[in-house]
Amino acid sequence: MKAAILLTGDEITRGVVKDSNGGYLAESLTALGFEVQSIVVVPDSREYISHEIRTALSRADLLLITGGLGTTFDDITLQTVADYLGRELSFDSEYYSALEESFLKRFSREAPAGLKRQALVMQDSVQLPNISGSARGSFVRTENKEIVILPGPPMEMEAVFMEALKHITLPPKMFSRTIGFLDLTEPEVEDFTEEMLSRFSGVKFVTRVRYFSGPTVILSASDESVLEEVCRLFSERWKRYIYTTSGEELVEVVVKGLREKNLTISVAESCSGGRLSALLTSVPGVSDVFSGGIVSYSNESKMSLLKVSENSLSQHGAVSEEVAFEMAAGTSRLFGTDVGLSVTGIAGPSGGSDLKPVGLVCSAVRIADSIETYTDRFKGARETIQLRAASTVLKRLWRLFWNEYYIE
CATH class of the missing domain: 3.30.70.2860 (Alpha-Beta Plaits)
Structure with missing residues (x-):
């Protein structure tokens, strides 16, 4: 069975908001056995939306549409789909009363008129509840085709999509x-x-x-x-x-490995600015293995918190394998952990030199009494370098686990 994805919103076509819904839906549909034919982005325009509905339904069995279910004048998706299908919209007064009451409790003032848009219901459609927001989704059949209308905010979209799966005709089990x-x-x-x-x-x-x-x-x-x-x-x-082989993110696999081997971990960061800690704490329940992290940005904090020697800093500089070595040892000592990771470098856009250019990153991985150090050169904007530095040291930890340490 074939599927198409239509993403609506001026904020996407103008580059104000980066879309993540398309990738999520495409991967989800593919896992369910659908063949995704297209992912199209259009502005909040009745003409463009109608054209893409016609195109998508000419080649797909299922069409998912996201966005345009809010409370403002440009939230036109539901009305546009209804017009295309020749169906009426009715007003759900019971749902609107619930919206009004919720708005009053939250903001202590009268609801705006635009809130009524979210109480509109398309003829012969199934309303899809939204546990993460107020904009309900819609599921509708037309001849041998199915259309699902989802809210735009990713958290709400995912919640309503899960409700839609109760109604979508799925391909043979895959x-x-x-x-x-x-x-x-x-x-x-x-x-x-x-x-x-x-x-x-x-x-x-x-x-x-x-x-x-x-x-x-x-x-x-x-x-x-x-x-x-x-x-x-x-x-x-x-x-x-x-x-x-089951789709986990690398950080999830690393945390799983730490748990299986009953190891604890801590981190010391400089140029990555807490990105490494953020990656680790994105895994639910990680506190059983992750003890803590230090962002030691200045030389003074490296010396006072992590006990990096002044001699190493003066001889080799903060961005060096020698300092990364001492940072990894220092965080393990400070938090009393089996594993210590460290990252120090120059994320840019300024601060580089011929000897130590922007993107130069030194890192270290300490496991038990052994410490491995590395030097990399990353390209990209500041945030890209920070994220690559953080993720690369996780790769190194996984590689050391696989090759040498604690792997049976």
Whole structure:
């Protein structure tokens, strides 16, 4: 079965907001066995939305539309879809009363007139509840096609999409696996995948790059045993490069490994500005292995908190493997952890030199009594360098786990 995704909103077409809904929906639909035909972004325009509805329904069985369900004059999606289908809109007074009451409790003032837009209901549609907001979604069938209208804010969109799955006609049951790789390029992974899958029928795949980790392959098939055999062949060929076969993020795999080996971790950061701690704390329940982190931006804080020697700083500079070494040792000592990670570098855009240019990052990984140090050169804007520095030291920890430490 085929699906299409239509994203609406002036804020997206003008570059004010970066879309994340398209990727989420496409990956979700692919995992369910749909073949996603298109992802199209249009402004809040009746003409453009109607045109893309017509185009999408000419080639897809399912159309998902996001955005335009708010309370302002440009929230026109529901009305546009209703007009296209020739259906009336009615006013749900009971739902509006609930919206009014909620608004009054939250803001202690009368609700604006625009709130009534969110109480409109399309003829012959199913209302999809929104546990994360006030804009309900809609599910509607037209001939042999299905349309789902979802709110634009990602958290609300995901919540309403889960409700929509109760009504969407799904393809024949499909099984899927998501394999994540480190230290391989997307072309290497794709070439091997294409060659291997030429020996199997009924297995589909898509590759994508997780920007701060590596390429992933999403495999799907109706025969689970075939899929398991494909995964076995992947592991046989790329075992040392695969960090997941079930779609987890790298940081989730690292935290899982720490738990399995009963290890604790702490971090010391400079140029990454807390990004490494943020990655670790994005994993629910990580407090059982993550003791804490220090952002030691100045030399003084490196010396006072992490006990980095003044001699190392004066001889080698803050951005050096020697200082990264002492930072990793210092955070392990300070928090009493088995593992210590450190990152120090020049994130830019200023502060670089010929000897130590912008993007130069030194890091260290301490496990038990052993410390490994590294030097990398990253390109990009300041935030990109910070995120790459943080994610790279996690890759190094995973690699050390796999190669040498605590892995049976």
